[in-house]
Amino acid sequence: MLAIVGGLLVSGVMIAIAGFDPLETFAVIARGAAGTPQSLGVTLTNATPILLAGLGVALPLRCGLLNIGGEGQIYIGALGATLVAIAFPNLPAPIHLPLSLLAGFIGGGIWGAIPGWMRAVKGLNEIITTIMLNYIGFWTVSYLVHGPLKDPDSYGYAWTIKVPVSARLPIIHEVARVNLGLVVALIVAALVHFLLWRTTLGFEMRAVGAGPQSARFAGIPVTRGTIMSMAIGGGLAGVAGAVVILGVQLRLSDFFSPGYGFDAIAVALVGQTTPVGVVLAALFFGGLQNGTGSAHRTLGIPQEIALVTQGIILLFVIGSQSLTLVRLLRKRRMVRLVEHIR
């Protein structure tokens, strides 16, 4: 709470310097985030992909792995979902939609499993490999939508044809225009919670995260935990990509993600890597983005100031919790040190 008040104070000064009324601005931000059914709907729609991708970061983090590859996993997941969606246009919706979402999960999962395997078997730093795979994922999709998958009637724009209606996430609230993706995301969050605290695999992952050495001594399959956490994490990010395509954008294009994979890292950290925390953090993020965007559009506040406001508030929130991050990084270093000495 203190963090948010502090963030508001500092950004209020910024807004005042830029020549706008801070109180009015915050009122508009709040109204833009949740003041009307429509704006609340936008907040929820914004929150959906970062919620899923945030889980995709939080889960490997529980296993002691920092997944920076959300963006690449989102692109490959979106690719998988789009391919299945446009390859089988005649399937009935109850089969087609889940199948497309599953394809998103598998696509992102492969993109997560690769660095997971490299880490577990070859000892390669997953931070580096996931960043590299971001580029490969992004440019692969870029190539495909510029080439083989390009809509022939796109007038030169690099995008695919629209996904058929049977693969689209239906709107579940007409006024707020929220699609089924939100429900999918919440169910997935519940499943992740169940996985982490109610299954053997989840226990293994957490044990590995707590200390790979002791986990190994205790007879826990460290390799399996490492690979599985990255694969599932990547899969969750892949579903985020699928939900964006099947629910909002309806066709795959390059630059379709405004950086969900990177917001996801902040969401996972603010949410303390628990599924419940990630859900709340994603809603907060979604509302903040929507609200500041709304201030830009209705008050004419320069976008830069709107983004700075957003950044300052986030900085305060994350800053107030920095202990988590420090603790995590310190643990990683200790582990490395131990491995090094041995």
Next chain:
Amino acid sequence: MNKRTTLLILVAILSLVALVGCGGTAATPTEEAPAPPEEIAEAPQLRVAMVFPGTISDQGFNQAGYEGLKMIEEQLGAEIAYSENTPVAEFEQVYRQFADDGNNVIIGHGFEFGDVALAVAPDYPDVKFIVDSNPIVAAENVAGITGESWQAAYLLGVLAAHMSETGKIGGIAGFDFPILVAQMEAYRLGAESVNPDIEVNVIYIGSFEDVAQAKEAAIAQIDAGADVIFHIADAAGVGIIQACQEKGVWAIGWGLDQNDIAPDTVISSLLFSGAQLIFDDTKKIVDGTWTGEVRLYGLSTGVVGIADYHGLVPDDVATQIEQVKQDIIDGTIEVPYIETPAE
């Protein structure tokens, strides 16, 4: 960990409550009734919102659109709002928010807003949607508008063919976007109308920013014999003009009169005013002549044209080009819109 989680949940809930709370009180002023309907016979206040894909200070496409929006504000007395750097993910929600906020004209700056305009328009029958640089979308309350820049490119092709001594001319464009291809192909047709055997070499370099690469492309064309080069490469075009200046051949610019970059080299430029385009179309709404259709703005309007020759072109050539221009305006010459590159 548990304590922290509880704390976090508490914080999130409190902030949500705070947000919603503020929302409740703040919402009242804007939700006043939108002016009594019968008494005022005047048209309602014009409120124009514009959605930009990029930054309004980009010295190029977006800035031109923003200048048009400012013209609408100053000369038509409109209230304006805009969204810049709008990600594809947010097109629809931005459109809906602008419509819900009571804007009665929404302009999408770029071809890519065609889909969203068509999708949103039926829900807001009283709002007029304009998509500029889009020659295909049209609906009851949606108009796709485009400047017929390819007409001007045809004229520049005529000019280039007259000025070339080697019988070889070049064209360099940033990307093979249909609107750019159409201009390059019109340039080719214009040149061939003067000299059927002329060799027109067109390159798409894949960048609007890479000055060095653009310069290389220009030097390659010049080395192959081209002695007039027309560019549509935004910022990278500077490199092309530099190459022409160094090699002593003619250059043709794009966008604004680019003669000031190299006064002895740039014989003319394709003039395209994105600002004029959206201003002219919005003015139709004020005049009551606006309809939902595809509208093209050609050489007879102030939207497209060619720049002054700055004394570099012989008078008889200038006269001939003036004649061709008149023929295009009259419809005697029809410049086709070709969206796939030749060869």
